[in-house]
Amino acid sequence: xxxxxxxxxxxxxxxxxxxxxxxxxxxxxxxxxxxxxxxxxxxxxxxxxxxxxxxxxxxxxxxxxxxxxxxxxxxxxxxxxxxxxxxxxxxxxxxxxxxxxxxxxxxxxxxxxxxxxxxxxxxxxxxxxxxxxxxxxxxxxxxxxxxxxxxxxxxxxxxxxxxxxxxxxxxxxxxxxxxxxxxxxxxxxxxxxxxxxxxxxxxxxxxxxxxxxxxxxxxxxxxxxxxxxxxxxxxxxxxxxxxxxxxxxxxxxxxxxxxxxxxxxxxxxxxxxxxxxxxxxxxxxxxxxxxxxxxxxxxxxxxxxxxxxxxxxxxxxxxxxxxxxxxxxxxxxxxxxxxxxxxxxxxxxxxxxxxxxxxxxxxxxxxxxxxxxxx
Numbered sequence: 001x002x003x004x005x006x007x008x009x010x011x012x013x014x015x016x017x018x019x020x021x022x023x024x025x026x027x028x029x030x031x032x033x034x035x036x037x038x039x040x041x042x043x044x045x046x047x048x049x050x051x052x053x054x055x056x057x058x059x060x061x062x063x064x065x066x067x068x069x070x071x072x073x074x075x076x077x078x079x080x081x082x083x084x085x086x087x088x089x090x091x092x093x094x095x096x097x098x099x100x101x102x103x104x105x106x107x108x109x110x111x112x113x114x115x116x117x118x119x120x121x122x123x124x125x126x127x128x129x130x131x132x133x134x135x136x137x138x139x140x141x142x143x144x145x146x147x148x149x150x151x152x153x154x155x156x157x158x159x160x161x162x163x164x165x166x167x168x169x170x171x172x173x174x175x176x177x178x179x180x181x182x183x184x185x186x187x188x189x190x191x192x193x194x195x196x197x198x199x200x201x202x203x204x205x206x207x208x209x210x211x212x213x214x215x216x217x218x219x220x221x222x223x224x225x226x227x228x229x230x231x232x233x234x235x236x237x238x239x240x241x242x243x244x245x246x247x248x249x250x251x252x253x254x255x256x257x258x259x260x261x262x263x264x265x266x267x268x269x270x271x272x273x274x275x276x277x278x279x280x281x282x283x284x285x286x287x288x289x290x291x292x293x294x295x296x297x298x299x300x301x302x303x304x305x306x307x308x309x310x311x312x313x314x315x316x317x318x319x320x321x322x323x324x325x326x327x328x329x330x331x332x333x334x335x336x337x338x339x340x341x342x343x344x345x346x347x348x349x350x351x352x353x354x355x356x357x358x359x360x361x362x363x364x365x366x367x368x369x370x371x372x373x374x375x
Contacts, residue, residue, distance in 0.1 A: 001041060001044040001045045001048060001070065001110065002045055002048065002049075002059050002060050002062055002067075003017070003045045003049065003058070003059045003060070004058075004059055005041070005045070006038055006041045006042055006045050007038055007041065007111075007209060007213060007214075007217040007221065007240065008038060008209045008210070008213040008217075009038055009042060009206060009207075012042060012204065012206065013042070013045070016042070016046050016049070016204075017049060017055075017057065017058070017059075020046075020049055020050055020055075021057065025050065025151075025182060026182075026201075026202040027174075027177040027181055027182055027183065028174045028177070028182075028183045028185070028200060028201045028202065029182070029183070029184050029185070029201060029202045029203075029204060030159075030185040030186075030187055030190070030193075030198075030201040030202065030203045030204065031043045031184060031185065031186045031187070031204050031206055032187045032188075032190040032203055032204065032205055032206060033187075033188070033205065033206025033207065033208070034188060034208050034239065035113040035114075035188050035239055035241050035242065036111060036113065036208075036209070036236070036238070036239030036240040036241035036242055036243070037206050037207065037208045037209055037238065037239070037240075038110070038111065038206060038209065038240070039186045039187070039188070039206045040110040040111075040112075040155075040157065040186050041110040041111065042204075042206060043155050043184045043186050044070075044106075044110055044155065045060075046184065047070075047078060047153045047155060047182075047184060048060045048066070048067060048070045050150075050151050050153060050182065051066040051067075051070070051075060051077065051078070051148075051150060051151060051153070052064055052066055052067055053065070053066055066148070072107070073103050073106055073107060076147035076148065077146045077147055077148055077150065077151060077152050077153060078153050078155070079138070079141050079142070079152070079153065079154045079155070080095070080099065080102055080103075080154075080155055080156075080157075081095055081130065081134060081138055081154060081155075081156040081157070082095060082098070082102055082117070082130075082156070082157040082158065083114075083117075083128035083129055083130055083157070083158050083161035084097075084098045084121070084123075084128055084129070084130075084134075085121075085123050085126035085127070085128055085129070086131070092131075092133040093129075093131035093133050093134065094131065094133050094134050094137050095130075095134055095137075096137070098121055101120050101121050102120075104120070105117060105120045109244075111240040111241050111244060112241050112244070112245075113188075113241040113242070113245070114128075114158070114287065115245060115287075115291065116241070116245065118287055118288075123285075123287075126285065126286075126287075127286050127287065127353075128161055128287075129161050129162075129163055129166075130156075130158075130159070130161045130162040130163070130166050131163070131166060132163070132165050132166050132169055134166065135162075135166045135169035135170050135173075136169065138154060138156075138170070138173065139169070139172075139173050141154075142154060142173065142177070142178055142181050142183075143178050146180055150180065151180050151181075151182050152178070152180055152181050152182070153181075153182045153183075153184065154181070154182070154183045154184065155184045155186060156183065156184070156185050156186065157186045158186070158187065158188065159185040159186075159187055159193060159197065160187055160188070160189045160192035160193050162193075162194075162197075164194065167193075167194045167196065167197050168196075170197070171196055171197070171200070174197070174200045174201065175200060183201075185197075185201060190203070208237060208238040208239065209238035209239075209240065210238060211230075211233045211234050211237075211238055212233075213238065214229075214232075214233035214236070214238040214239075214240055214243070215229045215230050215233035215234075216229075217240060218232060218233060218240070218243055222244060222247070224243075224247065231317070231318075232246065234315060235315045235316060235317055236315070237315055255291065255292050255295040256295070256299075256317075256319060256320055256323070258277065258280060258281070258292060259292070259295060259296055259299055260323050260327075261273070261277060262274075262277050262364070263327060263367075263371070265277060265364070266364050266367040266368045266371055267330065267368065267371045267372070269368050274361065274364045275361075277360070277364075278356075278357045278360040278361050278364075279357070281356060281357070281360045282356040282357050282360070286350055286351075286353070286356070289350045289356050290347055290350050290351060293343055293346055293347040293350065294347065296343050297340060297343045297344065297347075299320070299324070299327075300331055300336060300339050300340055300343065301340070302315065302316055302320075302324060303324050303327060303328040303331040304328075304331050304332075304336045306324060306328050307328050307329070307331065307332065330371050334373055335370040335371070335373050338370055339367065339370050342363060342366055342367065342370075343363075346359050346360075346363045
């Protein structure tokens with residue numbers, strides 16, 4: 001991927017290229033930014049630029065052997081690491097069994113999130129992580145000589161998925177890198193990384209894309225109708241991954257449909273429906289449950305924003321707006337903080353492997369009480 005293909009972030013690209021041209025290439029760099037902002041696109045363009053044998057001040061050439069190998073992601077000195085799950089029958093937990101799936105997903109484009117990766121490897125009911133064995137394998141790979149005599153580059157997606165023991169194993173490599181090694185960490189949640197990792201990497205903050213940048217990208221790069229591109233860019237706050245997810249998924253409104261049905265059942269204290277929904281809530285797996293709770297928090301926030309008259313800040317699809325007009329009056333200063341707190345706690349419980357059905361049922365009872373509160 002060339003810098004010319006990266007959406008937005010021109011100034012960051014200029015700084016990255018200037019550093020490479022002057023020889024100021026930090027061996028451990030962290031590209032941190034929200035989902036869909038282009039962190040992976042920038043990291044990949046930077047890696048290609050470092051490997052390009054005929055780069056200019058503006059970009060990699062796109063035609064040398066190194067650049068051509070990047071078109072299929074087959075460069076021998078480019079290594080990948082990412083969250084995964086341990087396959088049954090595997091002696092050790094490493095990313096090797098998933099490398100082909102990762103390459104296939106990456107070739108579709110770098111603007112994707114965890115949901116797309118979960119679908120790509122069929123891990124709907126699995127919790128992904130980066131293991132100690134993976135850290136040892138990374139150390140082994142980067143300890144070898146480069147095939148083409150230049151940089152050895154690792155792109156590690158979502159380092160926040162590293163367990164504590166994994167991060168500790170990575171520390172030595174970060175502190176004492178082998179010659180010609182560049183590690184590019186691509187993160188969405190900087191605060192979830194261990195302090196020891198954060199303090200040892202050069203952090204590059206990647207802001208979200210502006211609504212206009214996202215709108216133009218959706219229209220020109222992804223062939224979305226201009227009117228729809230404008231709406232989605234606003235609704236998803238520049239998150240291209242979320243917008244493309246809705247475009248590619250036929251049931252893109254599944255979280256909204258479940259949320260609307262759940263809120264109606266909670267308000268009516270419809271126990272049979274709540275029991276039924278608890279089964280639907282748990283079926284897709286832990287990551288999907290966490291995503292639904294995150295969506296629920298988003299809807300609660302949007303309702304309270306709308307209640308206070310800041311309609312220009314409301315970011316909802318047409319379907320969501322129609323539901324919010326009826327639902328928003330039940331979200332007010334007397335219950336909004338508690339509702340958000342309950343949803344955050346439920347999210348943490350699911351992440352901590354608490355039984356999803358019990359979490360949902362307990363949450364539903366408390367939501368019923370709060371929705372019925374008048375002040």
